[in-house]
Amino acid sequence: MLSPTSTDVIRATLPVVGAAISDITTLFYRKLFDAHPELERDLFNRGNQKQGEQQKALAGAIAAFAALQLEPDQARVDLILSRIANKHASLGIEPAQYAIVHTHLFAAIVEVLGDAVTPEVAAAWDEVYWLMAETLIAMEAGLYASAGVAVGDVWRDVRVRERRHESADTVSFVLTSLDGSPLPSFAPGQYLSVAVHLPDGARQIRQYSLSSAPSRGDWRVSVKRAGEVSNFLYQNVFEDDVLAVSTPFGDLVLQDDDAPLLLVSAGIGCTPMIGMLSHLADTEDSRPISVLHADRSASSHAHRAELTELVERLPFAVMHRWYEDLGARRPEGSLREGRADLGEVTIAPGTRAYLCGPLPFMLGMREALLAKDVPAENIHYEVFGPDSWSATV
Template identity: 50%
Template sequence: MIEAKLSTGSHDIVRATLPVVRAHATEITGVFYAAMFDAHPELLDLFNQGNQATGAQRGALAAAVVAYADRLTDPDAAPFGPIAERIAHKHVSLGIRADQYPVVGRHLMGAVGTVLGAAVTPAVAAAWDEVYWLLACELIAAEARLYQQAGIDAATVWRRWRVAKRQDEAVDTVSFTLVPDDAGVVPDFVAGQYISVAVDLPDGRRQPRQYSLSQGPGRGSLRITVRRVRGLDGAPDGAVSTHLHEHVHADDTLLVGPPAGETTLRPDGEPVLLLTAGVGITPAAAMLDDIARTDPTRRVVLAHAERHPDRHALRAEMAHLTGGLTDAEQLTWYETGGDRTGRVDIDAIPLPAGVRAYLCGPMPFMSTMRAGLIRRGVPAERIHAEVFGPGMAG
């Protein structure tokens, strides 16, 4: 892919004003979301309002825009491609359309003017508008390719699926096995991907959430494993996870988007480390299931951290799958107090030569584990992190 370039005049302006925009980026995106939702309340159905309330979404958008501008003005900045790929997959899972980008651009540039005031001269506004449209065009093109590969478009993303089975997996964790309600085809997917699930809440809001697929492909169904989010320190409970736990049962239907996600198992036969914590075990379960069915001689190391044995979801299933492999071992840590990330002994985890690591869990956990793997000699490009929510790992 040829990287986009700013025009000469815009390049100099963006480079000069980037420090100011970076310092005010989260404030800008906060103003942006408020203005856009006020003018287009229908877009509320596409955004996780929990992340809006905590500020996680505006922080993630601010970080992405700044990272893109940084890459446009500094060839030594981190590549933006992995971030763009992650955003594109998320957008496709929600049915984002190309014609929605002008709406976003108009309100985002309006927010820049509101926050930075007189500093936003016509030349500055034009330069940052160019940044936005370069980013938008890159995402629109990437999303078009993903829609084409899936054989769908934004208008046909959402389908009704029936809950064929509901199963308790652990404390506050339930699996839902889904089949098409229209008896249609179950789409292909790659182990490690997720689906979006949209539910109509009691207050009338429709809210989407992404859940990893917790079984591999080829089973004639899709399965998600959902941990109920209980609010801590005065925070509210998770609206969608609570609704699924309390109100969705066998033979109910759910509105489901297509499989998406860029952090997927590579079918290259290389040794694999699945390093997870909490409900981050779900994409690893799909990867292990796929390996057990298609490449049972592959070298696999599983390392999982959990608060308590009664919260360890899919434990028996993972043990069964591991037992069917010819070269696999499993390590588990349970919390005994203190920092949740500190209970995993990264130095105790076997690292086969040429291992490729897949991480999933809370952001502090993944950051700590990634640093430990790099310290032990695993190249950064061989460490892949699945991020739940709008954050960025690395």
Template identity: 55%
Template structure:
């Protein structure tokens, strides 16, 4: 609850603070890592730091949280923070780290805004920060308790039972607990963090969706090797896993987290994905098949070519097992190689999707923006559309009060990468893009 004294101060200063947030967060991260370099060892994503995506997501989360408080000062916008809390739990973020962030963030605010930060302004924004931090700490404590995870020791060793090459750039790793204990509970659509030792001796952590059914002792992750594109560096963790992980080796994993999960209802279901965004969708299909679901399901996927479509055979097999399931595939190239596939970019016109369906999206942000626009135009309510972002979430469109109109053009290529993992204190409305 934002106090009556702070609300008008936040309302008056939010435009100025928002305009300076990119500079503030850039200075914040630069100073914090210079003085606390150990935080780059496993907790923060170096790829997202280099690209600037992490600071943009942090700025967006602060602005969105402040806007939500102003819209309803009597409540805490916990739903807005759910994705962040799940991400933090998957990284082992602890309560004391919020004090570290506070120290460097408010130092950066003072340095950037100077004399504009009066005692009254500092007090009001301090209140916003601790309201946000307190809500996250409470949610994360609940998540740790439910997962039976000690945040000081969130990691567990898993043995690689099998490595399977799905496409030239995608590999699946079938895993079992190295201690032969039971695997942690999980829900279809969740992800795990993988903590990898890099050649320079530091650790980097990325999140990968569980891509198989969750009823037995084995878990599967499916990893796309992220290439260097348009000057962006290649994905260092995805390349490291592809280079070094073989059957018989081990991986260090977190417990499963993530709030974009399959609900067990009879509502019609539409699963829309592009590229490696298919991974949580395949897990959902496996769950439906394993439970004998008769739920109506439409699987809609776009990719560059059939040869690049990871888990394509699994998708076909699972759809065939479900009595009320159908699949539609779009390929930019070589569509004739896949029976019934369509050529070009995804177009939902004419698919006759049920307006009462629960819709799950996963893919690159331009793809999801375009698809969401098509779904809304087709009459699917926004509340029924859920999405998973691989990387820092720079799309705030689904939050109440922040519906930035996405570009509806279908000229944006439906491609995505699935090496994932933002650092903590970053994602404002969602979860994990090209971070590798």
């Protein structure tokens, strides 16, 4: 909790800092990478850096965290920081790296804001930063401990036992340990990081949802051919190859209750839902489950046959699909043409909703769920890439 003195200063300066936060974070990354080029090459997603997405997400998180110190809302703080902590854990972030970030972030603040950064202002924002950083460090320590690994020691080599096509532009890799022992279990809906060495010498890391049940002793990830690392994996990784992957992390996980479920996905956002449904089918779950998926066409729908099979294994599950292009097919039963429309779906009281897909799709689905009186705290989601959503909802 901020000290009273710092609270007053943050309240007075938040509008100024908030207005400049995008400039601050852009300059911060430039300073950070000038001083530590290995971080840009080997840790940060350089595609997101080039597009400005990482800068936007960091700016939103800092501004939102500071604002929440003025009007405390612990649930929102937990939401924002839990997602960051899980991502950091999947990268193996260690406490010492927060001091490096602090050095270059505050240099950027001083350079952008100039004389407005008095000693009192600097002290207050320093307090905000370390409150946020120390909370994240504690969360990450808990995640490492729960995973049974030392702080930052999340990487292991695994072997690709099987590679198979799931759609025209998506492949799955089934991963096993090098010695044949079962890989650790995970919570349905979680993801792992994959690190690859690219032809230019960079080590780039990306996250992929686990699209298999947690009890089978292996891990499966599904990769859509898009972006630098996913294209590399699609083109260059085959059966018997070895990959460097992290321990699974992630906070989009099924709650331990019997609430009705609504699983809503679009495109490759189906992967965490496939993992959840595999677990639900393996455990013979009997709660009401509605599965909604939107895609461009049947040929682009990854895991299409598997999704149908999993829904059929669950006694009280129903499926709704929307394809923008049905081709020669005609709308029938659960298959519709066009964009997903929750107006056509009955939402059971007490439903927990899980969303994954492009950000505009999820924002639209969230608004539709709120309009159907689904409480905001019952709407969970996963963002592929920098999370610029948590700070705004």
